[in-house]
Amino acid sequence: xxxxxxxxxxxxxxxxxxxxATLVAYVIADAIAVACKRHPLANPVLIAVILVAAILLAxxxxxxxxxxxxxxxxxxxxxxxxxxxxxLIRYLPHVKRTAVPMAVALVxxxxxxxxxxxxxxxxFGLDRASTxxxxxxxxxxxxxxxxxxxxxxxxALTAVLVILTGITGAIVVTPLMNALRLKNYAARGFAAGLAxxxxxxxxxxxxxxxxxxxxxxxxGLNGLLTALLVPVVIAWLVK
Amino acid sequence: MLAxxxxxxxxxxxxEVIVRAVSLPLPGPVVxxxxxxxxxxxxxxxxxxxxxxxxxxLKHLSLLFVPAGVGVVQNLTVLxxxxxxxxxxxxxxxxxxxxxxxxxxxYLARFLGVDESAADHDGTREP
Numbered sequence: 001x002x003x004x005x006x007x008x009x010x011x012x013x014x015x016x017x018x019x020x021a022t023l024v025a026y027v028i029a030d031a032i033a034v035a036c037k038r039h040p041l042a043n044p045v046l047i048a049v050i051l052v053a054a055i056l057l058a059x060x061x062x063x064x065x066x067x068x069x070x071x072x073x074x075x076x077x078x079x080x081x082x083x084x085x086x087x088l089i090r091y092l093p094h095v096k097r098t099a100v101p102m103a104v105a106l107v108x109x110x111x112x113x114x115x116x117x118x119x120x121x122x123x124f125g126l127d128r129a130s131t132x133x134x135x136x137x138x139x140x141x142x143x144x145x146x147x148x149x150x151x152x153x154x155x156a157l158t159a160v161l162v163i164l165t166g167i168t169g170a171i172v173v174t175p176l177m178n179a180l181r182l183k184n185y186a187a188r189g190f191a192a193g194l195a196x197x198x199x200x201x202x203x204x205x206x207x208x209x210x211x212x213x214x215x216x217x218x219x220g221l222n223g224l225l226t227a228l229l230v231p232v233v234i235a236w237l238v239k
Numbered sequence: 240m241l242a243x244x245x246x247x248x249x250x251x252x253x254x255e256v257i258v259r260a261v262s263l264p265l266p267g268p269v270v271x272x273x274x275x276x277x278x279x280x281x282x283x284x285x286x287x288x289x290x291x292x293x294x295x296x297l298k299h300l301s302l303l304f305v306p307a308g309v310g311v312v313q314n315l316t317v318l319x320x321x322x323x324x325x326x327x328x329x330x331x332x333x334x335x336x337x338x339x340x341x342x343x344x345x346y347l348a349r350f351l352g353v354d355e356s357a358a359d360h361d362g363t364r365e366p
Contacts, residue, residue, distance in 0.1 A: 022302075022305055022306060023302075025305065026299075026301070026302045026305055030301075030302075043301075044301045044302075045301045045304050045305060045308055046308070048301075048302070048305045048308070049305055049308035049309050049311070049312060050312075052305065052309045053309050053312035053313065056309065056313070063309070063310055063313045063314075066306075066309060067306060067310070070305070070306035070309070071306065073302060073303055073305065073306055074303065074306040074307065076296065076303050077268070077303045077304075078248075078251045078267070078268040078271070079244065079247040079248060079251060079268075079296060080296045080297060080300055080303055081251075081266075081268035081269060081271065081272055082247045082250045082251050082254070082268055082271040082272050082274075082275050083247055083272075083275075083292075083293035083296045083297055084272050084297070085250075085272045085273070085275035085276040085279060086275075086279075086285055086289060086290060086293040086294075087293075087297070088272075088276055089276065089279045089280065089285060090285065092280075097353045098344075098348055098353050100347065100351060100353075101343070101344045101345075101347035101348040101351065101353065102344065104343060104344075104347050105340050105341075105343040105344035105347065108339060108340065108343045109336060109339060109340030109343065112335060112336050112339040112340065113332070113336040116331075116332045116335045116336060117328060117329070117332035120328045120331055120332050121328050124324045124327065124328055125324075126321055126324055126325065126328065127321070130321050130325060134325070134328060134329070134332075137329060137332070138333070138336060140266065140269075141307065142266035143264070143265065143266060143269075146264060147264075154317070156314060156317050157317045157318070159307075159310075159311070159314075160311045160314050160315065160317055160318065161325065161329060163304070163307055163308055163310075163311040164311065164326060164329050165329050165332075165333050166304070167308070168329055168330050168333045169333050169337060172330075172333060172334055172337065173337055176334060176337055176338060177337075177341060180338060180341065180342065182341050182342070182345055184341075184344070184345050184348060186344070186348070187340075187341045187342075187344035187345040187348065188341055190340060190341070190344050191336075191337045191338075191340040191341035191344065192337070194336065194340050195333050195336040195337045195340060196333060196337075198300065198303075198304060199301075199304050201300065202300035202301040202303075202304065203301075205297050205298065205300055206301070212297065216272075218340075220269050220272060220273070223265060223266070223269060224264070224265055224269075227264035227265070228264070
């Protein structure tokens with residue numbers, strides 16, 4: 001028994017264990033998603049997160065210990081973001097043709113994202129701190145936390161709301177677009193990337209390369225526009 | 240694969256440097272994406288290698304959000320006593336944003352005659 005404890009103490013302190021756990025959890029989650037024919041509710045991010053969180057809870061592992069291993073996966077978000085330029089080049093003729101609808105949808109969508117969440121927060125009687133933390137929720141985490149810092153919101157709360165927004169968008173986008181009878185995969189992908197950043201973009205890439213490409217564009221452009229819009233909307237709507 | 244990864248990292252690094260040098264409100268990797276885009280637009284072709292490496296990365300984009308997602312589960316207490324209402328607001332606002340954005344895009348594309356719904360699907364599976 002004490003051998004097992006020794007082994008556990010050794011392994012739990014090394015990055016190997018939690019890096020492996022993250023990959024295995026994702027492989028299982030993705031297999032479940034495939035078995036459910038990529039049903040939107042069987043979101044691989046959500047399933048993998050629940051699996052890992054359950055293991056951490058069961059073993060009493062703190063997040064910093066987990067992240068020491070998982071950081072290698074987390075790090076790849078940077079190169080993956082840079083990689084979005086490749087599908088953009090591949091589908092450039094298509095992107096150019098839809099430049100006008102895309103530009104208008106960007107401005108309208110970005111404005112809707114910030115204003116709708118602020119008005120809803122007020123309608124639901126949320127306090128000022130929560131309303132401010134919600135405002136940048138559709139932009140990617142790094143941008144949203146920067147905005148939160150600037151407008152005096154809690155970046156930690158914003159980060160949680162950003163991820164919740166991403167998972168919500170990834171789950172909701174397919175049934176919502178089907179209900180709206182939208183078959184244009186450029187429009188569907190663009191909306192997914194704009195409303196729910198990288199996690200929505202990941203979903204879009206699982207559906208079609210066109211949807212993923214447009215999601216990637218929306219993710220980048222909406223990040224920039226949100227950074228400019230949030231301070232203005234806050235000054236206008238939040239007293 | 241190594242050359243492709245090096246290219247991505249060089250672009251990301253250059254992006255980080257630019258962001259800090261001119262204090263842009265953007266993360267380094269987003270500027271890195273713009274740099275790679277301009278680079279490939281200028282002349283550099285998408286080699287098979289870069290294509291394959293980026294396809295692999297983007298195919299598993301979901302995996303990369305798992306560590307951050309786990310952080311959220313461990314941090315759910317920051318939602319505090321307003322937790323349920325916060326989640327409700329996030330869901331409603333996301334649904335509204337998705338619908339408004341996609342409908343704007345689609346109606347304008349149709350109005351301008353650039354709607355290619357039929358051609359868009361690329362033979363990939365029905366979601």
